[in-house]
Structures are given as structure tokens and as C-alpha cells.
Amino acid sequence: MKSFLKLVSVFVFIIILTACQSSETTKSNNENGKKTVIEYWHVNAETQGGKTVEELVKEFNAQSDTTKVVAKYNPDMYKGLMQNLQAEVAAGKTPAVVQVGWSFLDYFSNNFNYVSPQEVIDKNYPEDKTFLQDHFLENVMNLAKNSNGKQVGVPYSLSSPVLYINRDLLKKAGLDPNGPKTWEEVKEFSKVIKEKTGKYGFYFQEPADNWATQALLESNGVQMITDGKATFASKEGIEAYQLLADMILKDKSAVHLPWDQGVQSFIDGNVAMAYTTIAQRSNIQDNSKFDVATIKSPAWNGKKVRVPAGGAMLAITAKEENQQKSAWEFMKYLYSVESMAKWTKGTGYVPPRKEVAGAENGLKTYLEENKMMQAAIEQMDEVVPWTSFPGNAGLQAEQTLLDARDEILSGKISVEKGLSSAQDTINNLLK
Incomplete structure (x- = not known):
């Protein structure tokens, strides 16, 4: 037993030592310098943002020193993703980031393990401590809270x-x-x-x-x-x-x-x-x-x-810490003004981040030129939560x-x- 405890202690020491070799958490997620590979599950068919997903993932992978994202499309929208996630968990596996439709917010939080993005931020990215409160309206963030008031994810897609x-x-x-x-x-x-x-x-x-x-x-x-x-x-x-x-x-x-x-x-x-x-x-x-x-x-x-309110939030389902770190790195990239603008242009979703619509590097000119977006923007005051049936x-x-x-x-x-x-x-x- 003592030998086993010594072995565990040595193993833990090695992990801590390795983690400390980089002073910047955004430079390396593991000890050998290889990228952490994570899966991103989404519901965007080619005619509804799938091409934009591919573009954003490709651009992220090209600029990240730590993380490689593999995107996986789930047919049958959010219900299909939940069913596929059930099978994945039953097989002892899990993706790192998933799109969760608003109607499955409570179902997801009641049936799957996840970690709140703010928890990952507080533990690993102190420079992003106020990122969510700085860039999202409170009522928008509340869309991603379950019936118990817990912040499950971050709003990503808003539509009507x-x-x-x-x-x-x-x-x-x-x-x-x-x-x-x-x-x-x-x-x-x-x-x-x-x-x-x-x-x-x-x-x-x-x-x-x-x-x-x-x-x-x-x-x-x-x-x-x-x-x-x-x-x-x-x-x-x-x-x-x-x-x-x-x-x-x-x-x-x-x-x-x-x-x-x-x-x-x-x-x-x-x-x-x-x-x-x-x-x-x-x-x-x-x-x-x-x-x-x-x-x-x-x-x-x-x-x-x-x-x-249609669309979805992004939730972190990664179990391992290095994958959770990579999950937030990827999510932060998706929530940049530039990425949010590309997402809106490629889909028509209303951006959940505050600064995107009026930013020069965001959607200011685009919205002026694309009048078909105006109807959705004008009726945002009439948006109500998508019904999420409680329990299981x-x-x-x-x-x-x-x-x-x-x-x-x-x-x-x-x-x-x-x-x-x-x-x-x-x-x-x-x-």
C-alpha cells in the first residue's frame, strides 16, 4: 500500500511539474507539446450554418498552439444530439463542447455531467474572469440558466x-x-x-x-x-x-x-x-x-x-481538465466579435454578444445592407423562452x-x- 501511495505521489508530482513548465495557459495544454484534441458537437446542416462551422473550426485550429477541434454534425437537430449524447455517455465517452437547444436546457442539466464555463475560467483563465459579464446582457445569459438558477452554458445562437x-x-x-x-x-x-x-x-x-x-x-x-x-x-x-x-x-x-x-x-x-x-x-x-x-x-x-427564442447555448461536457481548458479556449474564439459576425452572416442567427451588431469589425455595415435580418431584430422584444419540459x-x-x-x-x-x-x-x- 505504501508503495502504491508513493507511486501516486510521484505521478501527481510529475503532472504538476509538467503543468508548470509553461507560464502561459494558452501555450500548452499537455506535457509533450502536442495539441489536445476535442470534439465539438453541433446541429448545423450545410444549409443552416454547417459551412460556417467548418470555416470557424478550420481558422481556430490554424491559430491555436494548444488545441485541435474536430466538429461533428448531429442530424435531427437538438433532439438528435441529445439522443447521440446519451449513447456516447453510455459508451464511456463524451465530447468537449456541445450545442444544447433551449428546449432541452433542463433535460441536459438533469441527465448529463457538465462544467459551468465560469468554473473553467476561474480555475484556469484569470484574465477572462469577467468575460461573460462584460460581453453579455444579463437577460441573455439567463437564457442558459436551468430551472434551479444554475448557469449551464453560454448563449450562442439566438433566433426567432x-x-x-x-x-x-x-x-x-x-x-x-x-x-x-x-x-x-x-x-x-x-x-x-x-x-x-x-x-x-x-x-x-x-x-x-x-x-x-x-x-x-x-x-x-x-x-x-x-x-x-x-x-x-x-x-x-x-x-x-x-x-x-x-x-x-x-x-x-x-x-x-x-x-x-x-x-x-x-x-x-x-x-x-x-x-x-x-x-x-x-x-x-x-x-x-x-x-x-x-x-x-x-x-x-x-x-x-x-x-x-430559438437556437442554442454552448455547454462544456469535457471530463478531463486539459480538455476543459481547450473547450473554453475554443468557445472564447467563437465568441469573439469577428467570429460572431461570421456566424451571423453564415446563418442569420442574432448575435448574443453585446458589441457585435454595432462594431465596425462586426455587423454594422452588414445589417445595413441585409434588410432580411431586420424582421428578427425588430421582434426581439417579443421573444419568450423556448418551452423546456421539466425533469427527465x-x-x-x-x-x-x-x-x-x-x-x-x-x-x-x-x-x-x-x-x-x-x-x-x-x-x-x-x-
Whole structure:
């Protein structure tokens, strides 16, 4: 036993001695000078920031003496990443940095080991001690706090749903080229477009989450959760969902397609209006061959618009200290003004860092030249938290709503029965 303790003591001494050989923590993360390799898990497909992820990772790796980042794309958005992370942890492995969607904030913090970025900073980077409080508004940082008030990560992507419009098709149908202002008008516009042009009038985004659905329902006065219970199957919730179902099933003026196909149909000029994230702005703007614009999320007559904050935070899941240090080094690079500006230009996400929008080396000129960003920026006052179902029910609750959506919009079940059944199932999960 004494021999073993001596061996451990020697080993610890060697580690401490090695760590002290460099006076600058940013120069070396290990004793042999080799770069620490870390994985960065993200959900950005090629059409929604994937190319920008590759560019930023490549640039970071080229300038870092200590760290090499390997980016890994996770399909099926944030739900898919959580499922893949479960499998990785079960296999005894973990990435170093992960994107966590706002709807999985509590689920992530309840089910996975992570370290708060500030803890890593305080322990290893004293020069960055006030980095977060200096560069982020308090209400923005609070988006990355769980229900217990703990800072889980740092906001990285902020978005809201906007209505993309094909002004050429609207004009062809004899409609106002500035687009509809309410959901009731969206339905009317969509029907006229189908009748006058033969094209579909509307597409409502259908990814592997219920983000856009929350905007549709909550803008009609619905609360997704009240006092820890799901409450979306109210009269107002059924009314809102019925409008969408009627457009698809009754009027046949809206198209029911997976997300990538729906957005592509809009780009191809086969759909006149598409309700989806501002993060699709770059893809749509660069590839559309018609007069395209964005307008703010529609309201319901006489009611206040509520749009959930889309996007994600970055969280550190690295276990080893050298990987945690590398994780923060990489994150700090991503949160620089220049990197944030590239991220916004490549995606359309609203930057969470304070200085980016007005900085000369940031987005000042870009925002003046790219008017399609304006709708998302103007409705930031209407942004609300993306619903995060409490406890360990997050994945199952999200999937229950997705299953209900598919059954409702394919005509297999009525809106009232579909929403009520989903609400009951989720509330049983939450007990």
C-alpha cells in the first residue's frame, strides 16, 4: 500500500511539474507539446450554418498552439444530439463542447455531467474572469440558466421565426406584396395564391422539434406549461392548430413536408410563404431567384405576438481538465466579435454578444445592407423562452408532440383529440 501511495505521489508530482513548465495557459495544454484534441458537437446542416462551422473550426485550429477541434454534425437537430449524447455517455465517452437547444436546457442539466464555463475560467483563465459579464446582457445569459438558477452554458445562437415571402407570387395573385400581418390573413392569402397561381401558399416548418408550433399557439394566448403541467390543449391551442390543419387538409393551400424539402420548395418558387427560422436567411437569400423578403411573425387578431427564442447555448461536457481548458479556449474564439459576425452572416442567427451588431469589425455595415435580418431584430422584444419540459421527460415530451403533429397534419386524428391525448401523455410523464 505504501508503495502504491508513493507511486501516486510521484505521478501527481510529475503532472504538476509538467503543468508548470509553461507560464502561459494558452501555450500548452499537455506535457509533450502536442495539441489536445476535442470534439465539438453541433446541429448545423450545410444549409443552416454547417459551412460556417467548418470555416470557424478550420481558422481556430490554424491559430491555436494548444488545441485541435474536430466538429461533428448531429442530424435531427437538438433532439438528435441529445439522443447521440446519451449513447456516447453510455459508451464511456463524451465530447468537449456541445450545442444544447433551449428546449432541452433542463433535460441536459438533469441527465448529463457538465462544467459551468465560469468554473473553467476561474480555475484556469484569470484574465477572462469577467468575460461573460462584460460581453453579455444579463437577460441573455439567463437564457442558459436551468430551472434551479444554475448557469449551464453560454448563449450562442439566438433566433426567432419569421415569415419569408415571395413578393413576385403575391403580386401575381393580386395580393399585397408586403405580406399578411395576422394568422387569419396568412390563411386567406394562402387560399388565394393556390386559386390564382396553382402554387402552394404556405409552408410551416416541421423539423424534429416544436419550436414554431409554440409560436403559433402562444401567440393565440396559450401557455405550453402552467405550474409544471402541460396546458397547450386549451380552446385557444386547438383553434390555432386547427387553422394550420385546415390549410393543409381542407383548403390544400399549404404543403406538408419535412423541413429541408419545405424550405427548398419555397426556394424553388413552388410555395409563396414559408414560416421558419431567421437562421435559414442565408440559405434562402442566396438561392432564391425571385423578390424575397422577411416580415415579422404574424399575430392573431387583437393578441400579442409571442415567439420562442430559438437556437442554442454552448455547454462544456469535457471530463478531463486539459480538455476543459481547450473547450473554453475554443468557445472564447467563437465568441469573439469577428467570429460572431461570421456566424451571423453564415446563418442569420442574432448575435448574443453585446458589441457585435454595432462594431465596425462586426455587423454594422452588414445589417445595413441585409434588410432580411431586420424582421428578427425588430421582434426581439417579443421573444419568450423556448418551452423546456421539466425533469427527465424532455425527450419523450418533445417526441409526443411531434407524433401528435404528424398524425394531425396527415389527417389521421382530429386536432382536439391529438392535442388532448398528447397533453395527457406528457402530464403523466411529468408526474
